[in-house]
Amino acid sequence: MDSVHYLGIDVGGTNVKMGIVDANTGKISNFYSHDTDSWRTSGHFMERFGDAIALQLHAYKEVRKVGIGLPGMINRARTVPLEITAIPEIDGVPMVDILTKRFPGVEFFLENDANAAALGEFYFVEDMHAENYIFITLGTGVGGAAIINKKVFVGGDGNAMEPGHVPSRNGRVLERNIGKKELLDLANERRTAYAGKTQLPGDGSISTTGLVAAAAEGDELALKIWDEVGEMLGDALVSLIRILDIKQVLIGGGLSASFDYILPAVQRQLDYWLTPYYKKDLEIRRALLGNDAGLLGAASLCFE
C-alpha cells in the first residue's frame, strides 16, 4: 500500500520552497524553489503562489492536504496572515479561503514557520517521542515554539512563544544579547579585553563559524564566550519551563552548531534555578531536521 503524501510549503523572505512529503519517511519529492521577490514585485503574489501549488497538485493527484509555514504572525483561527514582515503583500489576505476556493477538496493548514518546524521534529525525527517540548531557534534572532500534546501551542491570541523577547541582561531582551549580530559584538568585545592565547582574530572580524570552530579546538576564550551565551539562554529557559511545565527542550537554528559549547552553561543555570520536580525529567537536545526543517515542518501540519 502506498504511503500518504502531503504538500509542504516553506514560505521564506528569500525563497518559497515546496515539495511532496512522504508522511511515513519524510522523503521529499518534486522539490521546487522560487525566489520570493519576483512574486512580490509581480503584484500577484497569491496567484503565482497558487500556480506553483497547482503544478504540485497536478503532479501528485492523491495529495489532499497542504501545510504552509509563514515567517510571521497569523490569526488565531490559522486562516489569515497578520504580520509577515518579509511579505507584507499577504498581510490580511484570507489565504486559506482563497486557496480552498481554487482547489476544492484540498485542505490547507497555515502556521508560523517556527511553530511548524517545531512540530516537524515530532513527526519526522525517528527517536523523538516527547509530546510536549519547547523548541528554540538560535540565529539572527531567537525564535521559539512550544508543542503541547503534539499540537502547536498558540497561547491566548495566537502568537505565543517569543522567547527572543523576554527580558534578559543589560536592560535588553534575550535576542538583543544572543542574536547573531549581538553575540558577535560580544565576542569582539571580549576578544579586545582578552590578554591570553586565542585563535580568534583581534580585528573585529570574528564569525560565528570561526567561533564554533575555535571552541571545537578547545580555544579558551571561544568557550568562555559560548558559556556566556549559554548562561543567558539558560536563564530564559527557566522562565519558559516554569510557565509552561515542559521539561524537554530542543535547540535548532543556524547557531545551534554551538550546541555542545553552550550546553554546559545552560545546564548549570537550569540546575541553579529549578527544583527536583523539573530536573528529574529535564532533557536538552539538539533539533535534528536541519535544512529541511521548514518544509517538513509545513508538511507536519497535515497530520490529524
Next chain:
Amino acid sequence: MDSVHYLGIDVGGTNVKMGIVDANTGKISNFYSHDTDSWRTSGHFMERFGDAIALQLHAYKEVRKVGIGLPGMINRARTVPLEITAIPEIDGVPMVDILTKRFPGVEFFLENDANAAALGEFYFVEDMHAENYIFITLGTGVGGAAIINKKVFVGGDGNAMEPGHVPSRNGRVLERNIGKKELLDLANERRTAYAGKTQLPGDGSISTTGLVAAAAEGDELALKIWDEVGEMLGDALVSLIRILDIKQVLIGGGLSASFDYILPAVQRQLDYWLTPYYKKDLEIRRALLGNDAGLLGAASLCFE
C-alpha cells in the same frame, strides 16, 4: 425556572470550605467550613471529606456537579492530587474515582486552587469578559494561573504557571523578592537607609497593612518600596505576556491591596519592554472575587 447550582469546595491547609453556588449569581448557600487538621489527624481524611459532601448533596438534591480546589499539584488528567504539601495524606489518592463511586451520577472536577480562583473571575465577575488572561496572586508567595479560551491552561505536564519561580533580581526567583516576608525585609532595609520623613516605623516592625496605609497617605518611602515591588513584578509579567500572548492581567491575593501603588511601576516596565502589538490591548486589573475566590473558583470548574 430555577437556576443551576453547583457545590464548590475550597480545600485549604487551615480550613476546608464548601457551599452551594448559584451558577448565575454566584450566591453561596449552605456555607460550611471545617478545620483541615482534625480530618488529617483522624487518619480518615477522604471519609470525613466525603461525609461533608454527602450532607451538602443531601440538602441540595439537584446538585450534580462538584468542583474542588486543592492547594498543590494535580495529575494532568485532573483526577489525582500529586503533591499537596499542606495535606500529604491525599497525595496519590484517586480522589475523583473514590468520590464518583460514593456518589453515583455526580461529576467531580479537581483543579489547583490558584487555577480555580482564576477561572472564577471569568464566571462570577460581572464585567469580566476576557476569555484569555493571566492571573497573579500576591501573598506569602507569588502564585498564578492562565486562562486561555475560558479554560485553565495546564501546560505540558499539568502544572503550568509558576510565576513566583521565574528568575528575578539578585539571583533570586520572583517570590523570594516580592513574597510577603521578602518585601517586608526589603521595606525594613529601605527604611533603615532612609533619611527623609516617613510614617513607617524604623524598628523593623513594618507590616504590609502599614505599608499600604502609608502609601495611601502619600508617604514617599512607602510609595518607593511599592514601586520597587511593581518593577520586579512588571519584568516577570513581560516574560509571561511574550510566552503566552495574553494581554489581560488580573492581580489578586492578600497583597493586591497594594494594587494602586504597584501599578505605575508595572505599567512602566510593560511600556519599556513590549511592542505596540501587545500594548494596544494591554489591561492590568485587580481581581475582584476577594474572600470567596476559592469557593467560587471551585464552583466555576463545573461550567461546561
